[in-house]
Amino acid sequence: MIGKYEIEVYNNRVHYFLTVKRNITVIQGNSATGKTELIRLIDEHNTNGASSGITVKCDAECVVLNSSDWKVRLSAMNGNIIFIDENAVFLKTAEFAQAVRGSDNYFVIVTRDDLHQLPYSVDEIYGLKNVSDSAKYKSFQKTYNEMYKLYNLGTQTKISPDIIITEDSNSGFECFDIIYQGRCVSAGGKSNVYKMLRDQKSETKLIIVDGAAFGSEMGKVYRYMSEFDKSSILFAPESFEWIILKSGLINVPNAITDETFMHADSKDYMSWEEYYTACLTEMTRNTILQYSKSRLGDAYKTAGSIKKIAGALPEQIRP
Amino acid sequence: MLKIHYGELNSDNYINNPDIFFNNTYEDEWMLDPMTIEMVRDIDGSEIKGPRLVDSPFLGPISTERLSGGVKTLILMEHDQDHIFNASACGDNCAKWILKIGEKKDLLIRLGYLMDFGNDSFEIQIENIGKIVHDKKELFEAVLDNELI
Numbered sequence: 309m310i311g312k313y314e315i316e317v318y319n320n321r322v323h324y325f326l327t328v329k330r331n332i333t334v335i336q337g338n339s340a341t342g343k344t345e346l347i348r349l350i351d352e353h354n355t356n357g358a359s360s361g362i363t364v365k366c367d368a369e370c371v372v373l374n375s376s377d378w379k380v381r382l383s384a385m386n387g388n389i390i391f392i393d394e395n396a397v398f399l400k401t402a403e404f405a406q407a408v409r410g411s412d413n414y415f416v417i418v419t420r421d422d423l424h425q426l427p428y429s430v431d432e433i434y435g436l437k438n439v440s441d442s443a444k445y446k447s448f449q450k451t452y453n454e455m456y457k458l459y460n461l462g463t464q465t466k467i468s469p470d471i472i473i474t475e476d477s478n479s480g481f482e483c484f485d486i487i488y489q490g491r492c493v494s495a496g497g498k499s500n501v502y503k504m505l506r507d508q509k510s511e512t513k514l515i516i517v518d519g520a521a522f523g524s525e526m527g528k529v530y531r532y533m534s535e536f537d538k539s540s541i542l543f544a545p546e547s548f549e550w551i552i553l554k555s556g557l558i559n560v561p562n563a564i565t566d567e568t569f570m571h572a573d574s575k576d577y578m579s580w581e582e583y584y585t586a587c588l589t590e591m592t593r594n595t596i597l598q599y600s601k602s603r604l605g606d607a608y609k610t611a612g613s614i615k616k617i618a619g620a621l622p623e624q625i626r627p
Numbered sequence: 628m629l630k631i632h633y634g635e636l637n638s639d640n641y642i643n644n645p646d647i648f649f650n651n652t653y654e655d656e657w658m659l660d661p662m663t664i665e666m667v668r669d670i671d672g673s674e675i676k677g678p679r680l681v682d683s684p685f686l687g688p689i690s691t692e693r694l695s696g697g698v699k700t701l702i703l704m705e706h707d708q709d710h711i712f713n714a715s716a717c718g719d720n721c722a723k724w725i726l727k728i729g730e731k732k733d734l735l736i737r738l739g740y741l742m743d744f745g746n747d748s749f750e751i752q753i754e755n756i757g758k759i760v761h762d763k764k765e766l767f768e769a770v771l772d773n774e775l776i
Binding site: 339 | 635643644646647670671672685686687693695696697698715716717718719720721739740741743763764767768771772776
């Protein structure tokens with residue numbers, strides 16, 4: 309499934325506006341903001357159609373997936389936007405993660421718990437907010453919403469990190485270690501980022517993660533940083549490959565990075581991180597810039613290439 | 628004292644879905660308890676008009692079963708002594724009430740996320756590791772350092 313979908317759900321008491329554009333969207337937030345009510349309205353509309361008095365406007369069919377017979381129902385769905393409430397017992401199972409991979413559907417999941425087995429984006433975690441004082445009109449608002457994908461920056465306009473922690477251990481790490489002149493350490497995966505943050509005693513740390521799949525760690529890492537490690541900055545671009553695609557090092561149609569939702573088919577890519585890796589690998593195949601995730605090619609390490617890649621980083625963290 | 632089990636919990640008396648459990652077990656008298664009335668007013672912004680009727684500012688008159696999952700879980704924590712409830716059904720705005728209930732009695736709950744219990748000091752026992760923590764920093768570090776979630 310590809311595309312960006314505007315969803316409007318309403319009855320005479322409450323009115324929701326949502327936009328989804330990736331295979332996984334997560335809704336969190338305070339109690340009584342209307343998350344469960346949204347799912348109830350969609351479910352009642354599914355069951356009773358127009359007779360429910362509920363209107364659901366969307367170019368794709370919106371459905372609710374409950375615990376009973378979820379596997380059978382999900383296997384029969386295509387092109388749907390599937391809403392799942394937090395109490396669904398299958399949410400954290402490996403079986404569900406397996407079913408999401410390759411699914412021709414988008415999923416909107418209400419949960420406060422982190423879903424470690426699903427690679428969702430930090431950009432697709434939302435809370436429901438009232439649009440007006442009436443509390444009738446509600447829309448999504450990003451939970452983590454920072455310009456330039458820099459989190460915990462505060463009022464700083466430029467930082468000079470003592471150490472750079474990268475989620476990547478291979479090509480991404482190699483490249484950032486050249487850009488930051490040997491000051492990088494690798495966390496060796498997203499689940500180790502918090503530990504590295506705690507272990508490294510340097511004053512100012514810059515943490516670079518793949519935002520397209522870091523959603524499950526964001527609640528822990530960012531919440532900790534924002535409270536108790538205010539001098540450290542988190543940079544969460546989509547992925548290292550996205551930085552290269554944006555850098556101008558190779559000729560990439562803007563639509564690849566600016567309208568990824570029109571290209572990254574959920575059937576083929578579990579996350580946009582996988583899509584950007586596939587794009588970069590394919591576009592550079594049999595060229596001097598042939599890309600490999602496991603080892604950074606020499607052509608990427610030249611002064612000219614490094615300058616271009618560094619130029620794609622936000623100015624605040626550029627060395 | 629408030630005791631919290633972080634992460635997954637396997638126990639015969641654990642209730643993963645307090646929302647549904649509440650609908651099928653709540654007692655009318657719970658709804659007229661002053662603390663319930665305050666919690667519903669604070670979390671849902673609604674007024675309890677009777678044991679089976681609530682006036683919601685945006686849903687209008689609703690049955691008790693349509694209160695938010697968060698406030699239903701709080702009411703269960705206050706009135707049901709026999710079960711451990713999944714407090715991930717509660718948002719951060721429920722934290723102060725969980726602390727209040729935990730001040731009155733021994734309360735064991737389950738959490739799967741870093742709920743924000745505020746900046747004041749408190750006393751919470753992390754059940755998985757038996758440690759008592761006294762502020763947010765101590766709590767966050769104990770939970771994250773021990774990879775409980």
